[in-house]
Amino acid sequence: MKVINMYALSLAMILVACTSNNSTAQTDKKTAETKTVSVAPSTGKAVAVFAEGCFWCSEHIFEAVAGVDSAISGYSGGNTKNPTYEEVCREKTGHAEAVMVYYDPNVVSYQDLVKAFFASQDPTTPNQQGPDRGSSYRSIAFYQNDAEKGIIEKEIIEVDASKRFTNKVVTEVKPLVKFYRAEDYHQDYIEHHPENPYVQNVSLPRFNAFKKIFTGKLK
Numbered sequence: 001m002k003v004i005n006m007y008a009l010s011l012a013m014i015l016v017a018c019t020s021n022n023s024t025a026q027t028d029k030k031t032a033e034t035k036t037v038s039v040a041p042s043t044g045k046a047v048a049v050f051a052e053g054c055f056w057c058s059e060h061i062f063e064a065v066a067g068v069d070s071a072i073s074g075y076s077g078g079n080t081k082n083p084t085y086e087e088v089c090r091e092k093t094g095h096a097e098a099v100m101v102y103y104d105p106n107v108v109s110y111q112d113l114v115k116a117f118f119a120s121q122d123p124t125t126p127n128q129q130g131p132d133r134g135s136s137y138r139s140i141a142f143y144q145n146d147a148e149k150g151i152i153e154k155e156i157i158e159v160d161a162s163k164r165f166t167n168k169v170v171t172e173v174k175p176l177v178k179f180y181r182a183e184d185y186h187q188d189y190i191e192h193h194p195e196n197p198y199v200q201n202v203s204l205p206r207f208n209a210f211k212k213i214f215t216g217k218l219k
Contacts, residue, residue, distance in 0.1 A: 018054035018097070018132050018198055019089070036082070037074065037100060037181045039144065045069065046105045048113050048148075049076055049176050051096035051140040052121040053129025056189040057203045058099040061120045061210050066217040067108025072100045073182040073189070077140050077174060085183055091134045098140070100179050110148055112216045114155050117141060120210040123159065124167040130202055142176035149173060 041047045052058050055073035062071040075083050078094025088095050101113060121129055123139045143149040156169045190199050211218065 018056060018137075018202075035181045037072065037179045039100075039176060039179065041102060044104070044106070046103055046110070048101045048103065048110060049098055049142040049179055050101065050113075050117045051077060051098035051138065051142075052117060052123075053097065053137045053139070054132055054198075054203070055097040055099050055182065055186065056199065057206050058097075058120070059188065060190045060203060061207055062099060062101045062113070062116065064207070064211075064218050065103075065108060065113070065116050065214075066219050067104045067106075067112075069102045069104065071102070073186045074098055074100060075136075075180045075182060076142060076176065076178065077138075077172070083180060085186065088136050089134075091136055094135070095180070096136050096138050096140055097182075098142075098179065100181075108216070111151050111155075114141065114151055116210075116214055116216060118155060118159050118169075118171075119214040120206070122165065123156075123169045123171040124165045126170045130206065139171040141171055141173055143173065144176050149175075 039047050039049075050058065050062075059071040059073050062068050074097075075088050075093070075095035076098040077096045078088075080087065080093035080095060083093040083095050087093050088097065103113065121139060125139075127133060127135050127138045129137045129139070141152040143152055152171075152173050156171060156173075159165070159169050189196075190203055193199060
């Protein structure tokens with residue numbers, strides 16, 4: 001009986017994926033295009049960019065962290081200019097689904113965000129996060145200066161040393177070059193589509209697991 005239940009669960013996880021309703025996607029695709037987003041924050045604020053699987057999940061997770069003003073779903077890490085969601089899903093752009101996090105450094109530090117990043121995913125699965133597979137779902141921590149790079153590298157060492165995972169961290173550490181904002185229908189997706197099967201079976205359980213692990217302050 002346990003084997004049958006696990007098989008059913010695995011099948012259900014495969015059937016639900018980080019893709020929006022086709023009719024919604026096709027309708028919004030006509031009016032929403034990806035755009036390059038400036039990494040220059042407003043006065044007194046800062047930005048950070050991470051890729052850790054489905055950006056619906058990531059956006060929801062980071063926006064729950066105290067000190068984070070907002071998070072934008074988008075694409076980064078590749079070479080294709082102004083990629084569309086369909087192009088990224090075909091794994092031909094080099095981009096990964098990512099989030100740009102706007103935060104107040106007086107409330108939450110970059111180090112805290114990096115800890116949230118590693119607490120909200122399995123960074124040991126190359127080109128995969130949960131049921132989502134492909135290079136667009138790979139784990140990447142983007143840095144904008146040597147200090148941020150050092151924080152990421154130190155955290156990777158600590159995560160490996162913690163033995164939380166059986167395998168070693170495979171997260172890429174890359175300089176932030178460009179971030180492209182995803183189409184409008186992806187923004188705040190969980191808030192607008194809480195009934196979506198993927199949200200119910202993957203996003204929210206992942207968020208709840210994050211809250212149990214993350215030691216930082218949440219809203």
